[in-house]
Amino acid sequence: MLFGKKKSVAGLDVGSSSIKMVELDGKVNSLNLVSLGYENLPDNTIVDGQIMELNVVSDVIQSVCSNHQINANQVVTGVSGHSVIIKNIVLPPMSQEELEESIDWHAEEHIPYDLSDVNLDYQVTAETPEATQVLIAACKRERIDNIKQAIQLAGKSPIVIDVDTFALQNCYEINYQPDASQVVTLLNIGASTMNVNIVQGTRSLFTRDITVGGSQFTDVLQRSLGLSFQQAEAVKRGVSEAVEGLEEKSIEPLMSNVTEIVAMEIQKTFDFYRATSEDNETVVQKILISGGGSKLAGLAEDLSARLELPVEVLDPFRNIKVDTRKFDPDYLSEIMPEMAVAVGLAARGVELR
Ligand SMILES: Nc1ncnc2c1ncn2[C@@H]1O[C@H](COP(=O)(O)OP(=O)(O)OP(=O)(O)O)[C@@H](O)[C@H]1O
Ligand SMILES: [Mg+2]
Structure with missing residues (x-):
């Protein structure tokens, strides 16, 4: 980019007990920790994965941002639990176009919800002359709308909704290669x-x-x-x-x-x-x-x-540069386990800048 700052994107992990945010910059193989924040949520704010108190969640997101100098206006967040269905399916060999056209039909068999009620995404994970392996991920639309609302209420824009388990995997990949x-x-x-x-x-x-x-x-x-x-x-x-x-x-x-x-x-x-x-x-x-x-x-x-x-x-910071003058190593190692998903989400944010 020639002029202006690159848009920053933070990883936002809305857990049922606390909210974690991480902002990274750099490149996928040489990431730096820019900011990080963590705050607890009151009991029963999130029940069964559903945000019951949108205002509480949005207030806590704002508070994490202001208390930890997180300036990103765009966030990548994740979903998990019952509303998310992930399946590896094996299909006959086919072109991208054929897959695109038939994916709903194939997915229907594996997703226990009406397809009109879910957001569906897929990715080819392996191709051989005999088969195409496809990873499908579906999430109930009401769950996605729910998390988006809380984020927008906090004045942020949710640019990607990932799945927690894949954010965790992303965190593992960047740190362990x-x-x-x-x-x-x-x-x-x-x-x-x-x-x-x-x-x-x-x-x-x-x-x-x-x-x-x-x-x-x-x-x-x-x-x-x-x-x-x-x-x-x-x-x-x-x-x-x-x-x-x-x-x-x-x-x-x-x-x-x-x-x-x-x-x-x-x-x-x-x-x-x-x-x-x-x-x-x-x-x-x-x-x-x-x-x-x-x-x-x-x-x-x-x-x-x-x-x-x-x-x-x-260790979610194994391969991420951390300025120890800015982040207390003892505090970091104390909260390290909780930050894994947020780091994976933040790393996805870096790829999008
Ligand atoms: N030192 C500790 N010993 C035992 N348990 C702990 C300790 N510190 C935190 N916990 C537990 O970790 C849990 C919170 O972990 P985490 O922040 O990863 O969950 P969350 O993301 O809010 O929830 P979820 O992902 O299930 O919606 C709580 O049950 C808390 O009691
Ligand atoms: Mg969690």
Whole structure:
């Protein structure tokens, strides 16, 4: 660009418990962190993925921007959960035009909603003389309208609506630059949703969003020990003095029950993948975890033991230049797990400038 500044685009991750924003610049292989912000949302602002309080979300977006000098007026955001359907489908070989003309018809079979109620997108992921592999993604239109409204109310324009699990994958790709032999499972544990994405190199083999997350651990503590939400959150984060007279030994088995559910759902996802593909050879080498829910003490080790796989923490800033005079490294490493999706969205924003 000869004159003026390039338009900046921020990644905006509207989670059910908090809003995260990241702005990057540079090129896809040499990105710099420009700004980053994070603020919690009040309880019940987002229920079942639906924004119930548009004003609250738009106020928090504005507050994150003003408190963290995020000046971008355009944002890339993501959706996840039940309203999003992602499928890898195998079609006969065909031209771009033939695919474009027939995609609705092929997609209809795989999407449990009326096609007139969803936004549909697709991408050819592999082509051989025998077959065309196509990744289709559909999201309920009402969900997209809902998030767009909140963003517009905050005075920003939503230029791309991505899918959280692909933003997570984008974050992994820019930071780890995997080759085709690497098969990992990306696992983002949020407050209410867990995104699982089995990735080979830069290709997504299978994705599944599961409605289990960090809030399940909090719920169990609340119900079983008769605590308030705040008390249960504090106990979960290891501040057991938060509740007088609480027996330390009563916590562990409760947490372990939920961890078992999390591990079982991941195992089920692996089984679903095997059952729905002809692939009997691909072996997942490790799990890379992210999301606030992954910060639960001992969770990574516990999942690793239960699933018999190495579990590592995904570093969303591994390959991004960070000016430590501007961003406190301790703070950054503290909030790193929560920022993975927002970094992936922000990186997409850089591609669009
Ligand atoms: N130190 C910690 N120990 C255990 N849990 C934690 C810790 N820090 C944050 N969490 C949990 O992480 C969750 C929030 O994570 P995150 O910000 O990734 O979710 P979200 O994006 O708001 O939700 P979702 O993506 O499910 O809509 C909450 O359940 C919170 O209790
Ligand atoms: Mg999230």
